[in-house]
Amino acid sequence: MADIVTKATRESFGEALCELAKDNENIIVLDADLAGATKTSIFQKAYPDRFFDCGIAEGNMMCIAAGLASCGKVPVAASFAMFATGRAYEQIRNSIGYPHLNVKIAGSHAGISTGEDGATHQCLEDVALMRTIPGMTVLCPADHYEMKAATKAAIELDGPVYIRLGRLAIDSFNDPDNYEFELGKGITLHEGSDITVIATGLVVNEARKACEELEKEGISARLINIHTIKPIDREIILKAAKETGRIITVEEHNVIGGLGDAVCDVITSEYPVPVRKVGVYDRYGYSGPAWELLEKFGLTKDGIADVIREEIAKK
Amino acid sequence: MNNTEKRQLKALAAKARLGAIIGTFNAKSGHPGGSLSAADIMTYLYFKEMNVDPANPKMADRDRFVLSKGHCCPSLYAVLAMKGFFDWEELTRLRHVGAMLQGHPDMKGTPGIDMSTGSLGQGVSTACGMALAAKYDNKDYRVYTILGDGECEEGQVWESAMFAAHNKLDNLTVIVDQNGLQIDGPVCEVCGIEPLDKKFESFGFHVIKINGHCFDEIEAAFEEAKTIKGQPTAILAKTVKGKGVSFMENQVDWHGKGPNKDEYEKACAELQATIAELEVEC
Numbered sequence: 001m002a003d004i005v006t007k008a009t010r011e012s013f014g015e016a017l018c019e020l021a022k023d024n025e026n027i028i029v030l031d032a033d034l035a036g037a038t039k040t041s042i043f044q045k046a047y048p049d050r051f052f053d054c055g056i057a058e059g060n061m062m063c064i065a066a067g068l069a070s071c072g073k074v075p076v077a078a079s080f081a082m083f084a085t086g087r088a089y090e091q092i093r094n095s096i097g098y099p100h101l102n103v104k105i106a107g108s109h110a111g112i113s114t115g116e117d118g119a120t121h122q123c124l125e126d127v128a129l130m131r132t133i134p135g136m137t138v139l140c141p142a143d144h145y146e147m148k149a150a151t152k153a154a155i156e157l158d159g160p161v162y163i164r165l166g167r168l169a170i171d172s173f174n175d176p177d178n179y180e181f182e183l184g185k186g187i188t189l190h191e192g193s194d195i196t197v198i199a200t201g202l203v204v205n206e207a208r209k210a211c212e213e214l215e216k217e218g219i220s221a222r223l224i225n226i227h228t229i230k231p232i233d234r235e236i237i238l239k240a241a242k243e244t245g246r247i248i249t250v251e252e253h254n255v256i257g258g259l260g261d262a263v264c265d266v267i268t269s270e271y272p273v274p275v276r277k278v279g280v281y282d283r284y285g286y287s288g289p290a291w292e293l294l295e296k297f298g299l300t301k302d303g304i305a306d307v308i309r310e311e312i313a314k315k
Numbered sequence: 316m317n318n319t320e321k322r323q324l325k326a327l328a329a330k331a332r333l334g335a336i337i338g339t340f341n342a343k344s345g346h347p348g349g350s351l352s353a354a355d356i357m358t359y360l361y362f363k364e365m366n367v368d369p370a371n372p373k374m375a376d377r378d379r380f381v382l383s384k385g386h387c388c389p390s391l392y393a394v395l396a397m398k399g400f401f402d403w404e405e406l407t408r409l410r411h412v413g414a415m416l417q418g419h420p421d422m423k424g425t426p427g428i429d430m431s432t433g434s435l436g437q438g439v440s441t442a443c444g445m446a447l448a449a450k451y452d453n454k455d456y457r458v459y460t461i462l463g464d465g466e467c468e469e470g471q472v473w474e475s476a477m478f479a480a481h482n483k484l485d486n487l488t489v490i491v492d493q494n495g496l497q498i499d500g501p502v503c504e505v506c507g508i509e510p511l512d513k514k515f516e517s518f519g520f521h522v523i524k525i526n527g528h529c530f531d532e533i534e535a536a537f538e539e540a541k542t543i544k545g546q547p548t549a550i551l552a553k554t555v556k557g558k559g560v561s562f563m564e565n566q567v568d569w570h571g572k573g574p575n576k577d578e579y580e581k582a583c584a585e586l587q588a589t590i591a592e593l594e595v596e597c
Contacts (some may be wrong), residue, residue, distance in 0.1 A: 057471075057478070058435075060471055066430070070429065073451070091440075094437060099422050
C-alpha cells in the first residue's frame with residue numbers, strides 16, 4: 001500500500017488536468033474568477049495560453065465551452081458547484097446537454113464540507129441537477145487517486161461530464177498499485193452480508209472506517225463506492241439488494257435527487273428492499289469548520305456507524 | 316455588388332420569406348415576424364459572405380453561423396434548403412413529430428446548423444467560444460451571430476460582449492436585428508435597451524449601423540467588419556418585423572403565431588409576386 005496522500009480532490013483534479021494536457025492539445029480550461037480555489041490555477045500556471053478566465057460570468061462560461069467543443073476542443077469549465085450547476089444550469093442543459101457537446105464541467109466546493117463560507121456556497125443540489133440532464137455523466141470521486149483516474153476518464157469520454165470536487169483535504173484510501181477505475185462501475189471496498197452501505201465522494205472513507213469498526217461488533221456490512229452516479233452501476237446495486245436485503249446510502253448532498261435517489265431508482269423497479277438515505281435532509285447548511293459540520297450532519301464514521309446499527313436492529 | 320446580383324439576392328430573400336411562411340403555416344405555430352425581419356441578412360450571409368459547403372456541412376474550417384435568436388429559424392431553414400443542405404420539402408414538416416426541422420435549431424439533427432439555440436442570450440456566447448477556438452487553432456474562419464433586439468435585455472449578452480472584447484475576437488461579427496418589437500410589445504416600452512450603439516461601443520465593439528434590408532449597406536458592413544483588427548464588430552441592423560408581407564409588417568401580433576389558410580394564401584401571393592418581379596428583372 002502506497003503512502004496515504006492527504007489532499008483535496010480539487011487539487012488532485014488540477015494536477016490531473018496538467019498531466020493530461022501534455023498529450024492532448026485540445027484541452028482548454030475555463031474558470032470564472034475562482035481558479036485559485038478550484039485549483040485550475042495549477043493548469044493556468046503550466047499552460048497559460050490554454051487557460052481563459054471568463055470572469056464572474058458562469059452562464060457565459062458554459063456557453064463559451066459549448067462553442068469551443070463544437071469546434072473540436074475539449075473544454076473544462078470550472079467554478080464552485082453552486083454557481084457551475086446552479087446559476088448556469090440552464091446554459092448547461094440547453095447549450096451543452098441538448099447538443100451533447102464534449103464539455104467537462106467541474107464543480108468544486110461541493111457539499112457541506114465547504115465549511116465556513118456557509119449555506120450560499122455549500123452546494124447540496126449539484127448531483128440532482130446534473131442527473132436530470134439526458135446524456136450527462138456524473139462523477140463524484142472519493143480520494144486523490146480516484147480523482148486522478150476519474151479526470152482521465154472524463155477527458156477520454158466523448159460527451160458532457162460533470163465532476164464533483166471537494167474543498168477539504170482528505171486522506172486517500174485507495175492503493176494506486178491495484179486501483180482500477182472503470183466509468184460506470186462501482187467498487188466493493190468492504191465485503192459484507194448483513195447490510196450494504198453505498199457511498200460516494202468524501203464520505204466513502206468515513207463509511208469504510210465505520211464498516212471496519214462494526215466488523216469488530218460482528219456486523220458484516222458491505223461497502224460499495226459509487227464514483228459514477230450516472231450512469232449508475234445497476235448490477236452491483238441489485239446484487240447487494242438481493243444478497244443483503246437492506247441498503248444505506250451516504251452522500252454529502254441533499255437526500256432529494258442525489259445518490260440515494262439514484263440507488264432507489266434502480267431497486268424499486270427490480271428488487272425493492274428498505275433503503276435508508278443518509279445525507280442532508282432537505283435543508284440548508286451553515287457556517288463552521290468542515291469536520292465539525294460533517295459530524296453535526298452525521299456524515300462521519302460515528303454517525304454512519306450509528307445508522308448501520310439502527311438499520312441492522314430492524315432486520 | 317451589381318444590380319443583377321442585388322436582384323438575385325432580393326429574390327432569394329423573398330424565397331426565404333416564402334419558406335418561413337410555408338413553415339409556420341404548416342406548423343400552425345412559430346415565429347414569422349422576426350424570421351422575415353432577419354431574412355435579408357441571413358440570405359446575404361449564406362449566399363455571399365460565408366464559406367460553407369452543403370456537401371460537407373461539418374467542414375472543419377468553414378465559417379460558422381449561430382442564430383442566437385433561435386426562434387427565427389424558419390427563414391434560416393429556408394436559406395439552408397435553398398443552399399442545398401436539405402430538401403425544401405422539409406419546411407412543410409416544420410415542428411411536426413419526427414421532423415428534421417425542430418421549433419428551435421438543433422445542431423444534432425439538422426445539417427447546416429452550427430449550434431443548437433433557442434434560449435436567448437446563449438447563442439452569442441457559443442459564437443464567442445467558436446471564435447476563440449479559431450484563434451486558438453490559428454484558423455482564419457469567421458463566426459457570425461444574429462441577436463434580436465429584445466434579446467439584448469438578457470444579461471448574458473453583455474457577459475459575452477465583455478468576453479469577446481477582452482479576448483480581441485475580431486473574427487466575430489454580432490448582428491442585432493433591430494425590428495423594435497418583442498413578444499410583450501415595443502422593446503422601448505418593455506425594457507428599453509437604447510442607446511444600443513453606445514452600449515456596444517463601451518463594451519469594446521466596433522459598431523456599424525445599417526438598414527438591414529439594404530444589400531449595399533449589408534455588404535459594406537460585412538466588408539468593413541473584416542478590416543477591423545483587435546476588436547469584435549457589432550452590426551446594428553434596423554429592420555421591419557414581418558418585412559415583405561404587408562399585413563405582418565410592424566405588427567407585434569405576428570411575433571409568434573402561424574398564419575391561417577387565408578393569411579397564408581395572401582402572404583404567399585405577395586411574396587410570389589415579389590419573386591416573379593425580381594426574376595423578370597434579372
